[in-house]
Amino acid sequence: VLSDELPESNCFKTFEAIDNAPEEKTRGITIHLCTVGYSTTCRHYAHTDCPGHADYIKNMIIGTSRMDAAILVVAATDGVMPQTKQHIALTKQIGVEQLIVFINKADVVDQDMLELAELEVRELLELFGYRNTPVVAGSALLALSGDQGEYGVKAIHRLLKALDEVIVQPERDDQSPFMLMVDHTYSIRGRGTVGTGVVYRGVVKKHTEIEVLGFGQRLKSNIADLEIFKKPVPFAKAGDSVGVLLRGIQYRKLRRGMTICPKKTVPMTNHFHVTLYCLTAKEGGLGEPILSTHFGHAFIHVFSSAVRLDHDQEFIMPGETVDVSVTVSKPIAILTGTRLVYRSLNGHIIGYGLVKKALKPVVLVDGRLKKAIVPPLKQEEEVAMEETQS
Structure with a gap:
């Protein structure tokens, strides 16, 4: 039409x-x-x-x-x-x-x-x-x-x-440092690797020095070009769906769920503090209690991964809101206030939450979530930006 x-x-x-x-x-x-x-x-x-x-x-x-x-x-x-x-x-x-x-x-x-x-x-x-x-x-x-x-x-x-x-257009955060989470990737022969996604916050311009974070990797790059629906643009702002041509990054290294941002603006860790609401069966949830250590899947923006969830109670009942720690197998970029959806391993929705803060990374023995050394939530320490730059 x-x-x-x-x-x-x-x-x-x-x-x-x-x-x-x-x-x-x-x-x-x-x-x-x-x-x-x-x-x-x-x-x-x-x-x-x-x-x-x-x-x-x-x-x-x-x-x-x-x-x-x-x-x-x-x-x-x-x-x-x-x-x-x-x-x-x-x-x-x-x-x-x-x-x-x-x-x-x-x-x-x-x-x-x-x-x-x-x-x-x-x-x-x-x-x-x-x-x-x-x-x-x-x-x-x-x-x-x-x-x-x-x-x-x-x-x-x-x-x-x-x-x-x-539909009311929401207020955009154009003042914070630029951040985009990659949802699709493709390669242009002779030019480089492209990551597409919606600009989460800030404004990005061509030729900006950036880093790509996620899955335990920290890659340095430069934005060679920007496109919005296949039309070249000099900049993109919060809310825009944009393609970013990255210089010097191999196609196989750029993955969905990675974050593009300026250096030292977003912490990266495999462990974070979340306020989780456990859905009742009437609300579409699993309707069963969650034990003190639980394994499931988390969805954060376009990133999804198997995760370990720990909390200080014996169990969480449907309808309760509880502070928990969430551990993923590989460090990712994470911001306070980020929304999260939590599902069981067999696909049932359990609940949703908000990230309160990024915590110091935890050690995974043999790289396994079941063998993660997770301290009690009350003893957890927030990760400093400097600690994420190694």
């Missing part, structure tokens, strides 16, 4: 161009993340297409970690599915406070079924604190074919109007 009405600032992309992996084409579902850009008359949007299928919830967590708002798509023919509740819970836990609902396939059900689908969605949104959420009913297929009816192009107009008028 936008490519027809505002062609100078919007380029049409087919479904095959967005979901282009072989399995995505075969199964007709989104598996991998894909970010596309488009503009209305008011704003420019970076839109990340996230998988909705339950098998790919990990990819969905990584996608929502970099969003200011979300569009929840529900099929009128199916209504609320089991994974819909999990998606809304994760969206809330990641810190996405703004949401719009698009009920798709509205053209193939009667009015009663459409109203029932909206009622189910609204009840679920209320449970997680999303109130007065705009709901737009339409048909993506009709809009794609250029149908001018209520469920075709007009529905997309209503959706875009809701985005422009309801």
Whole structure:
């Protein structure tokens, strides 16, 4: 629709161009993340297409970690599915406070079924604190074919109007030192290695000296070039989805979850203090107590890893908020206030939390989390920036 009405600032992309992996084409579902850009008359949007299928919830967590708002798509023919509740819970836990609902396939059900689908969605949104959420009913297929009816192009107009008028652009931290967590990497022959991601804070300019942190590595580099949706730019600021061309870094050394930042601005450690909330079963959590030493998976922005969780209580009950220490196998860059999602080893959501402070690294005997030498939380010491520079 936008490519027809505002062609100078919007380029049409087919479904095959967005979901282009072989399995995505075969199964007709989104598996991998894909970010596309488009503009209305008011704003420019970076839109990340996230998988909705339950098998790919990990990819969905990584996608929502970099969003200011979300569009929840529900099929009128199916209504609320089991994974819909999990998606809304994760969206809330990641810190996405703004949401719009698009009920798709509205053209193939009667009015009663459409109203029932909206009622189910609204009840679920209320449970997680999303109130007065705009709901737009339409048909993506009709809009794609250029149908001018209520469920075709007009529905997309209503959706875009809701985005422009309801979604409030959050305040950006443009004053702190630049930081970006890499979500994709690729190599340009003859030029170097590119890391893409959303600028978490600050402003970055071309030719800036930086370091790349993560997985126990500290790599020095220089930003040779910047691109936003394949257009060269002199700088990028907090909130921008940007590609960063790094000089002197081998492609195989740059990994998703690594952090790009100026030297000595972000601590790196394998151990940090987290305030964790354990979800109840009603909230979409596992609904079981956590023992004093627990092993699971943590998701921090686009980084994910097996972790060890330790706390000073005998166990944590669902619904409790407790201070814990989290240990990962390889040191990563971590900031106070960073959000974290914690899942069990078999994929159930357990809880979410906020990083209170980076702690001194702990020793892993034989490199194993089970053999980590973890002191009681009360005796833990915050890591000094100088200690992370070795």
